[in-house]
Every structure is written in structure tokens, then in C-alpha cells.
């Protein structure tokens with residue numbers, strides 16, 4: 001477990017050196033790609049099709065995560081065995097760092113200080129929290145917005161926050177307040193910097209918000225160039241790629257979640273998109289063709 005953690009950390013350091021355009025030769029991973037988007041620079045960082053925007057995986061959970069198949073009530077023991085997943089389904093809790101138009105942006109913020117590794121990883125990349133200028137939120141579960149706030153203060157004091165109107169309404173206006181303390185706090189702390197979007201909107205830096213409801217009432221996936229950030233579309237990809245109809249217990253509206261999963265996976269496959277998912281197995285990317 002420790003060794004894997006160190007491996008991940010060294011990968012982040014390599015990405016740091018690369019992103020800082022300092023010395024490439026000290027990284028032992030792959031050489032620089034011949035053309036942008038054709039090859040990953042490192043397992044953790046890709047250049048998008050515009051040839052300049054990069055996306056970097058940030059692992060927020062400690063150690064390794066295996067989801068028990070019982071998280072997926074529709075999965076029969078036979079299917080689980082057939083897929084070789086009896087020991088569990090590989091997973092992560094992940095965030096993604098975008099370097100775009102000379103700025104740093106985050107997709108989701110993980111579990112939070114004291115629980116998740118996001119801020120430690122950002123520091124190791126030379127990207128301190130106050131240099132994050134944009135946060136795009138896929139949905140309001142604690143493993144996605146928990147990292148926004150610490151002891152009542154913003155962890156990312158210079159960030160503009162983009163959240164879905166439908167997600168905001170569901171958690172802030174419709175659910176009982178006693179069940180949504182974290183969500184209320186996060187929205188209050190960033191109140192002056194909160195931008196609520198509709199599905200289909202193009203947000204700052206050309207990131208498009210796409211309807212992927214079901215996991216939560218306003219669950220959103222984001223597209224930038226050939227990158228599709230799929231949030232919690234899948235919690236056990238090894239099981240849900242062959243069986244996109246299987247929901248996780250966490251999916252709030254089962255029918256909508258399954259329909260969104262089928263629709264978004266088809267869209268990604270039809271358009272050869274690179275998927276980045278908050279609970280995909282390490283390194284939390286699916287390259288074109290890997291989700292067929």
C-alpha cells in the first residue's frame with residue numbers, strides 16, 4: 001500500500017516538473033508525445049486536442065480502494081465471478097486539475113482537509129490552493145465538495161465556483177436543512193463567487209456542462225475539447241462498462257442514473273473522448289476504446 005502511494009506521489013512530482021516546464025529528463029516516464037493528444041505524457045497527465053490544455057489526475061483517497069460488489073444490487077454472483085471481480089472492484093476518489101488559458105482549475109474537491117490528499121498533491125505540483133481560479137462541481141456529495149471548505153473558511157480563496165442550478169436547488173432549497181449542512185456551508189462560504197449553470201451552458205474556459213442526472217438530481221458531466229469529466233457516472237467501471245444498466249446504491253434515481261450512464265458512455269465512445277472519472281480505477285482515466 002505504501003509503495004503504491006509513493007509511486008503515485010512520484011508521478012505527481014514528474015507532472016509537476018513537466019507542468020512547470022523545467023527539466024524533463026529527470027522524469028523516467030514516457031517521453032513527450034509527438035503530437036498533442038496522441039499519447040499521454042505520463043499516466044497522470046494528458047494534453048487535450050487543442051495542444052495546450054492539460055488535465056492531471058489527482059488521487060484524493062489514501063491507499064487503494066476496492067468496492068464490494070454488494071454496492072451493485074443488480075450484479076449477480078455469476079456475473080461478478082465471470083468478470084473476475086470477487087475480490088472487489090477497483091476504484092478511487094479522484095479530482096482533476098486543468099491547466100487552461102494559463103490558469104488552474106479543479107473538477108471537484110474530494111473529501112476535504114484531514115481526510116483527502118488533494119491539497120497535499122496540489123502543493124507537490126507547485127499549485128497551492130490560492131492559485132486555483134475555477135472549480136467545476138459535478139454534484140454535491142461530500143466526496144466532491146468536502147474539500148471546498150475547512151473550519152468555515154474557503155480552502156480555495158481565489159476560486160470562482162461553477163455548480164448546476166438543478167443540483168443547487170435540490171440540495172439547498174428542497175432537501176431538509178439538517179441533512180445538508182456541508183452543502184449549505186459550502187454555498188454560503190463561496191456565495192460571492194458562485195455561478196449557477198444550466199445544462200448545455202458553456203462555462204469559463206470553454207467547459208460545457210452536460211446533463212447526466214440520476215446519481216443526484218443535478219449530476220453533471222463536463223466536456224472540454226476531447227476530455228469528458230464523468231463525475232460519478234460509474235462507481236465500478238469494470239462492472240458497469242459491460243453492464244451500464246447496473247446502478248450503485250448511491251445512485252439516487254435508479255432509472256435516470258442508468259439512462260444517463262448508457263447515453264454518456266455512447267456519446268464518449270462515438271466521439272473518441274478521453275474520460276476522467278471521480279471513482280474510476282487508477283489512474284482514473286479511460287482512453288478512447290477502453291469503455292466499449
Ligand SMILES: [Zn+2]
Nearest residue numbers: 141143232278
Ligand atoms: Zn462520489
